[in-house]
Every structure is written in C-alpha cells, then in structure tokens.
Amino acid sequence: MRKPHQVWLPILLICLGTVAASAQSFRVQCPTSTITHPDPSKTGVNNSEPAFVGPTYSGTNGYPAAPANVNGAIKCQQISGGDGYSTMGDGTQTYMFSFGPLSGLADIANGKPGTQFPNVFNQIYPGVVAPGDPATSGMANFTGSDGKPFNGAIGLAMDIPNLVSIYDIAEDAVTSATPHRVTVQTNAPLGINVGDTVTISGAAAGYNGTWKVDSIGFPTTPPLPAIGAANAAGVVYYGFPSSDNFTFSQTSTGTPTPTGLADVLESQTASAGIPARMDGHVDPRQIMDVGVMNGNIPAPLMAIDEDDEFFLTLTNVGMIMRPDLFEQHTVHFHGYPNASSFYDGVPDASVAINIGASFTYYYLAPDAGTYFWHCHITPPEHLQMGMVGQLYVRPRQDRVTGPLYAARQMQDADLRMACVSANDILCSHPLPIVNTGATGKATVLNGGTAGYAYNDGDGSTYYDIEYPLQIHGFDPNFHFVGMTFNPEGFADMKDKYFLLNGRSYPDTITAGALQTQSADGVNHFSQPLSAIVTIPAGKRALLRISDLDVSEYQTLASLGVPMQVIGYNAKLLRDQAGNNLYYTTNSITLGGGESLDVILDTCLARSNPSDPSSTCTTPMAAGTYFLYTPNLDHLSNDAENFGGLMTEVRVN
Ligand SMILES: [Cu+2]
Numbered sequence: 001m002r003k004p005h006q007v008w009l010p011i012l013l014i015c016l017g018t019v020a021a022s023a024q025s026f027r028v029q030c031p032t033s034t035i036t037h038p039d040p041s042k043t044g045v046n047n048s049e050p051a052f053v054g055p056t057y058s059g060t061n062g063y064p065a066a067p068a069n070v071n072g073a074i075k076c077q078q079i080s081g082g083d084g085y086s087t088m089g090d091g092t093q094t095y096m097f098s099f100g101p102l103s104g105l106a107d108i109a110n111g112k113p114g115t116q117f118p119n120v121f122n123q124i125y126p127g128v129v130a131p132g133d134p135a136t137s138g139m140a141n142f143t144g145s146d147g148k149p150f151n152g153a154i155g156l157a158m159d160i161p162n163l164v165s166i167y168d169i170a171e172d173a174v175t176s177a178t179p180h181r182v183t184v185q186t187n188a189p190l191g192i193n194v195g196d197t198v199t200i201s202g203a204a205a206g207y208n209g210t211w212k213v214d215s216i217g218f219p220t221t222p223p224l225p226a227i228g229a230a231n232a233a234g235v236v237y238y239g240f241p242s243s244d245n246f247t248f249s250q251t252s253t254g255t256p257t258p259t260g261l262a263d264v265l266e267s268q269t270a271s272a273g274i275p276a277r278m279d280g281h282v283d284p285r286q287i288m289d290v291g292v293m294n295g296n297i298p299a300p301l302m303a304i305d306e307d308d309e310f311f312l313t314l315t316n317v318g319m320i321m322r323p324d325l326f327e328q329h330t331v332h333f334h335g336y337p338n339a340s341s342f343y344d345g346v347p348d349a350s351v352a353i354n355i356g357a358s359f360t361y362y363y364l365a366p367d368a369g370t371y372f373w374h375c376h377i378t379p380p381e382h383l384q385m386g387m388v389g390q391l392y393v394r395p396r397q398d399r400v401t402g403p404l405y406a407a408r409q410m411q412d413a414d415l416r417m418a419c420v421s422a423n424d425i426l427c428s429h430p431l432p433i434v435n436t437g438a439t440g441k442a443t444v445l446n447g448g449t450a451g452y453a454y455n456d457g458d459g460s461t462y463y464d465i466e467y468p469l470q471i472h473g474f475d476p477n478f479h480f481v482g483m484t485f486n487p488e489g490f491a492d493m494k495d496k497y498f499l500l501n502g503r504s505y506p507d508t509i510t511a512g513a514l515q516t517q518s519a520d521g522v523n524h525f526s527q528p529l530s531a532i533v534t535i536p537a538g539k540r541a542l543l544r545i546s547d548l549d550v551s552e553y554q555t556l557a558s559l560g561v562p563m564q565v566i567g568y569n570a571k572l573l574r575d576q577a578g579n580n581l582y583y584t585t586n587s588i589t590l591g592g593g594e595s596l597d598v599i600l601d602t603c604l605a606r607s608n609p610s611d612p613s614s615t616c617t618t619p620m621a622a623g624t625y626f627l628y629t630p631n632l633d634h635l636s637n638d639a640e641n642f643g644g645l646m647t648e649v650r651v652n
Contacts, residue, residue: 026282028103028153028313029360030076030121036067037074037309046074047117049305051442052399052407055414056307071396072307072365076121077114077300078102078153079312080287081329081353081375083319084295086386086526087516088497089504089637089644094474095321095483096386096526098295099329099375102287102315105142106149108296109513111529113303115310116151122278123152125286153313154290155282164188166200166270167238169207170230171250180250182207183218184272189243192216192274198246203270211248218245282358291317293518296528297502298470299389302373306396306417306455308365315358321483321519328352331361332376333391334593335570339364345376352377366416367428368395368454369570370595372470372546380490380550383592384478386502388548390468393570395429395455400440405432407440408457419455421576428571432458433578436610450613453542453597454572460580461566462613463542463599467533469627471547471554471590471645472499476638495551498634498645500531500627505635508532508647531647533627535561535602538616541649543598547590554634554645557587558600560625561649567597587630602651625649 033039036056037046054069080100085093103121104114127143142150168185184200192198192213199210218237227239304310316329330352332345343361344350353359375387396417400407408431411417419427438459441450453461473495481488500508507514508531515523535541543563547554566573566582573581588596603616628646629635637643 026155026284026287026315026358027280027360028076028078028121028156028282028358029280029311030118030153031074031311032118032122034074034309036307037070037072038066047119049073049399051401052396054410055417057416058413060415071399072305072309074118074311075115075304075308076118076153076311077104077116077302077313078121078315079114079300079331080291080294080315080317081387082291082293082295082317083321084293084386084524084526085516085518086295086297086502087507087514088474088476089507090640092476092638093516094476094479094497096295096297096479097319097327097375097382097482098297098386099299099314099389100291100294100296101300101528102155102291102313103153104151104300105154106151108300108528109525111301113301114151115302115304120151121153122156123150124156124158124278125150125152125154153282155284155286156278157281157283157286158276159191159279159281161274161276162190163271163273164190166203166272167240168236169200169203169270170236181214181247182211182250183245183247185218185238185240186244186246186272187240189241190246190272190274192246196274196277198248199273199275201271201273206250207270213246214249215247216245217242287315288317291315292320293520293522294524295386296526297386297388297472297499298468298529299373299387301389301468301529302391303394304363304365304391305394305398306365306368310361310363310365312361312363313358314353314361316353316355318355322485324485326355327382328354328377329382329387330376331373333363333371333373336363336371336373336391337366347377365393367570368393368397369428369567370453370468370544370546370597371570372548372595374548380493381482381488383548384475384493384550385482386472386474388470388472390470390544390546392466392468392544395452397440397455397457398451399442401442402439404438404440404459405435405457408432408455411455421578425576427576429455429457430574430576430578432456432460432574432580434458436460438611438613441613453567453599456572456574456580458580459611459613460582461542461572461597461599462540462611464539465535466542466544468501468529468544469531469533469546469556469647470499470501470529471545471549471556472502473497473549473552473554474499475551493551495549496636496638498549498552498554498629498636500645500647501529502527503531504637505643505646533600533647533649535600535649535651537622537651538603538619540603540612541600543600544595545588545590545598546595547592549592551592552631552634553589553591555587555589555629555631556627556645557630558625558627558649559586560623561600561602561620561651562586563588564599564601565596566599569595600649620651622651625651 330345
C-alpha cells in the first residue's frame with residue numbers, strides 16, 4: 001500500500017501548478033454612461049452635475065427604460081492599498097499600512113477630494129512615470145496633456161490595436177431602406193463594442209473605410225441559418241461564432257444588387273482593424289512605481305453627490321516592508337447605504353483584494369452626510385496602522401435653484417429618495433415643520449465651495465466653506481512591532497499620538513502636503529491634508545468631523561467660535577415631526593466610528609436672522625482661534641508635553 005501522501009502529493013502539486021499559471025491584471029472601470037446616466041452624447045450630463053428639477057423615477061414598481069430626470073453624474077477614483085511612512089509631530093517617522101492615491105493626485109495634494117468625473121479620470125498621463133513619482137516631482141506638479149494638473153488614473157494605457165481577417169461581407173438589401181445594414185464576418189473576435197470605430201481595408205469597393213459598429217453578433221433577425229446557407233437577407237452564415245460578426249450601416253456607396261442578394265465572398269486579404277483605445281487596462285509598472293510605499297494618512301479623500309454612481313478601484317500593491325504578510329485589503333464605507341452588500345468590504349461577507357489584484361467597487365449615493373471609510377481586514381490592526389479615510393456625500397439640494405421646501409417635497413415622489421417619517425423611522429432628513437421660503441443657491445456645482453450639509457428643506461444647513469477633519473490616534477509601539485515581524489497585542493494598544501487629518505500639532509497648521517522619507521529613500525507626500533480651518537469673517541464653515549481612533553474617545557473643543565451641531569452619524573439632527581434639534585456647544589466628544597457635522601459661524605448678526613446665507617452685518621473679530629482637546633494628556637506627542645490634537649481656526 002502507498003501511504004496517502006504518496007498519492008495526494010503529486011495531485012496537489014499539479015493543482016498548485018495550474019493555480020500559479022493564472023495571470024493577474026490591473027484594470028480600472030469608469031464608464032461614461034449607465035442606465036441611470038445614459039449616453040452623454042444624448043444628454044451631455046455625466047461630466048457635470050445637472051440641476052435637480054424632479055425625481056429620477058416616479059414609478060412604484062418595475063424599472064423604466066430611461067430615467068424621468070437624469071440626476072447626479074458618474075464619478076471615479078483609484079486608490080492603492082499597501083504601506084508607507086508618516087511623520088509625527090515630534091519628528092518621529094512611523095510605519096503605516098495605508099491607502100494611497102492612484103488618481104486625482106493633484107487635487108489630493110491640494111487638500112481636495114480625489115474623486116473625478118469620467119472625462120478627467122479617463123486620461124492617460126503623457127509623461128514618463130519614474131519610480132518614486134509622484135513624490136519626486138511633487139503631486140501638484142503632475143501635469144496632464146491639457147496643461148492642467150493631472151488628475152487622471154495612474155497607469156491607464158491604450159489597449160493594443162487589433163487586426164483580423166474578414167471572411168465575408170454581406171450587404172443586407174432586403175431591409176431596402178437606406179442606409180443598408182452590412183454584416184461582416186471575421187475569423188477571430190475583434191474585441192469591439194457597439195459604437196467603436198472599425199477600419200476595413202482590402203475589401204470590395206464601397207466597403208473599405210472607417211465605420212461605426214451598430215451591433216455585435218450575427219443578425220438574429222432574420223434568424224440564424226444553417227452553416228453555409230444564407231438568411232432571408234442574403235447573409236451567408238459560415239459558422240464562425242456569433243461574436244465574430246459585427247454590423248455597420250452603409251450609407252451611399254454600397255453595392256446591393258436589385259435582386260436583394262448582395263452577398264460578396266471576400267478573399268482573406270480583406271481585414272478589419274480597430275485602433276488602440278482606452279478600455280480601462282492599466283500598466284502595472286506605473287501602478288507599482290507610484291503606489292508602492294506611497295501610503296497616505298488620512299487615506300485619499302472622497303466626495304460624491306447624491307444620485308451619483310461611484311466607481312472606486314482598489315489596487316493592492318503589497319506591503320514592501322512586510323514581505324512575510326500576504327495581507328488582503330478592502331474598502332468599507334462605514335454606516336453607508338450600499339448598492340449591494342457585495343461591495344461592503346467586510347471580508348467574511350463580501351470580497352477582499354489580494355496582492356497584485358485590483359477590484360472596482362460600485363456605490364450609489366442615496367443619502368447625504370458625513371461618512372468615513374476604512375479597510376475591513378483585521379480592523380483594529382489595519383485601522384490603527386492607518387487605513388482610514390474620509391468620505392462625504394453632498395445633498396441634491398445643492399443642485400436646486402428654486403424653493404428648497406418644494407424641492408424637498410419633490411424628492412418624496414421617488415421611492416429611491418423618499419424620506420417620509422410616517423413610513424420610515426430611519427428617514428434621515430424629514431420635511432421641516434416650517435417652510436422658511438428659502439431658495440436654492442446651486443452654488444456647489446462644478447467647483448463652488450458653498451452648499452448645504454443635508455436636504456434640510458429650510459436652508460438651515462447652509463455653509464460657505466467646508467473642511468473635513470479626521471480624528472485618529474497612533475500607538476508608536478504597535479506600529480513598531482507592526483514593522484518588525486513581532487506579534488501584536490491588540491489589548492495593549494494605547495495611542496500616544498493624537499491626530500487631526502493624520503497630523504499632530506504643530507504639523508496640523510503646516511500648510512500643504514507633508515513629506516516623509518520612506519524606506520525606498522524617496523520623499524513621499526504621506527500627509528496631504530492640513531487641518532487649518534480658514535474662515536472669511538462673517539462666513540460659515542462646515543466641519544465634517546469623523547473619529548476613527550481605535551483606542552480612545554476624543555473630545556474636540558472650540559475656543560471663541562461656538563460650535564453648532566447639525567448632524568450626527570450622517571443624519572440631520574431633526575425629529576420626525578420636522579423640528580430642528582441643532583444645539584450650540586463648545587465641545588463635542590466622539591468614539592471611534594462616529595461622525596458629526598458642526599457649523600462654525602463667524603457672524604454675530606445677519607440681515608435676515610433666519611437665513612444663514614444672508615449678508616452678515618456684524619462679523620466676528622478677525623483673529624486666530626483654536627480647536628483643541630480638553631483631554632490634556634492628548635495635547636502631547638508621545639513623550640512631549642506639547643502637540644497632539646489641536647489646530648487653528650483662522651478668521652480673516
Ligand atoms: Cu487593510
């Protein structure tokens with residue numbers, strides 16, 4: 001008798017051999033149209049946010065072929081999961097597990113969200129990406145072909161051109177109307193899509209040239225004939241797979257015979273070609289050159305608008321400093337109404353992304369609010385190590401120009417956006433009890449800074465400028481053992497650096513991106529987001545505060561400028577009868593996994609006291625005010641009695 005392992009080991013080795021042979025490829029997805037955001041050539045919307053004039057759908061069941069109103073747009077972003085270093089307030093360099101930007105780099109370097117419309121995302125970087133870029137050249141200097149700062153996807157590359165032999169071209173004369181349908185059979189798949197351009201050469205007169213593909217596959221009307229037979233339109237079926245066929249429309253120079261049978265058997269010297277084009281494939285070299293050791297804290301900032309569809313690609317570039325680890329990463333939108341649990345990022349219940357792989361998450365944006373996101377692999381570890389980012393959803397009220405109350409009522413006509421307290425106890429923004437008559441500003445659109453935090457219907461959450469503030473903490477001992485192959489005791493974790501946007505004071509008030517030299521000897525922009533809050537005197541700032549600290553509660557106090565709390569955990573502070581429950585305080589306290597919306601109003605008196613967007617008649621005195629923690633042991637950088645969770649509010 002053979003021992004079992006003598007039988008199974010060779011089989012196992014064969015199995016492993018086949019696994020190792022499979023290839024990985026990186027790819028991003030950023031479509032220019034979808035069902036709810038149809039062909040931009042028809043609507044012209046998907047690269048901007050259209051005004052909100054009515055619900056997307058108003059039916060109560062089924063799924064209409066086309067939306068009644070196109071709301072929102074398509075947004076895309078690409079990020080890496082890997083490792084990197086950051087600098088603490090006392091100069092200590094700290095090792096991180098972290099996400100980094102792989103698109104929107106120039107915007108992220110300027111403290112803005114890296115989320116882009118398709119026409120910005122789907123750009124190919126014209127320069128040569130060198131190892132260490134963009135750190136060596138500076139993210140803000142990463143220029144695109146249009147001369148503007150480059151915010152496209154790193155690595156996007158043209159697909160290779162394809163050329164196949166044509167076996168047969170048949171012009172369909174039975175559908176006698178002009179243009180005629182021309183069916184082309186090729187001997188191999190061309191990999192084309194409807195709408196692509198195909199160039200035919202070497203064929204009979206009238207068919208050479210460049211054509212737009214109308215359909216893929218052998219025409220099924222009339223039905224598929226037997227191999228070698230012609231269908232009623234005269235198209236001979238030679239048995240090639242249906243996907244090897246495509247059709248285009250012949251407008252003027254075709255040669256259908258009067259009999260209606262125009263089939264022309266081509267010699268195989270005729271060919272069909274598609275030019276190189278962009279289909280989401282990326283060059284792994286650029287991904288690795290930019291993504292490795294390029295971790296950010298906070299992770300890349302994301303911002304979308306209600307009714308958007310968001311395509312977020314995560315590419316796992318591996319952790320260079322921990323080659324023993326085969327860590328997967330995921331993206332988890334915390335407390336977020338997901339399009340599908342498949343995209344929730346909890347690895348036991350959805351997918352996780354392996355090293356050398358990429359995955360595109362898909363989100364809808366049904367409820368405005370301040371959210372945050374993090375990796376969901378071993379959360380205490382990956383969160384502590386730095387895989388935490390900010391996310392917010394702007395309300396559709398930003399896109400309203402008329403009365404806000406009526407626009408808010410209009411939303412209830414669509415079950416996807418309805419928020420009726422009587423039916424839905426989770427309704428996050430009930431209709432206000434008072435119609436204040438406020439009208440929309442539509443100001444946030446396409447680059448503006450003002451807006452509303454929620455679909456309040458009464459204009460009460462108006463702000464002139466918004467700032468994301470992420471609270472976090474680092475335990476340097478945990479990060480050290482995380483870098484040095486030692487077992488990590490989660491229960492011993494105790495934060496000793498206290499961070500706002502990944503920085504301890506005084507780094508919180510350093511403008512611009514902070515650089516840290518990594519183990520590759522190159523400076524990387526590890527902490528892109530400053531925590532300075534600058535408010536023109538008399539204006540209102542929205543602070544989108546989230547806490548992702550693993551080991552501590554955090555209190556943030558405001559000295560001099562009152563904090564008006566208007567939202568909590570991405571929900572407007574309003575009772576189900578519609579009364580605003582906003583309150584004014586001088587400090588807020590959050591646990592890890594909570595968020596809060598605070599308005600800092602630097603106006604003492606306005607022309608219309610009930611309209612926060614009206615002219616300020618008595619602004620606060622200009623000066624420097626402070627946001628700081630009254631947990632005095634958190635006002636430190638590890639051993640230093642100086643630093644920690646503090647930043648400045650500059651009223652100017
Ligand atoms: Cu992770």
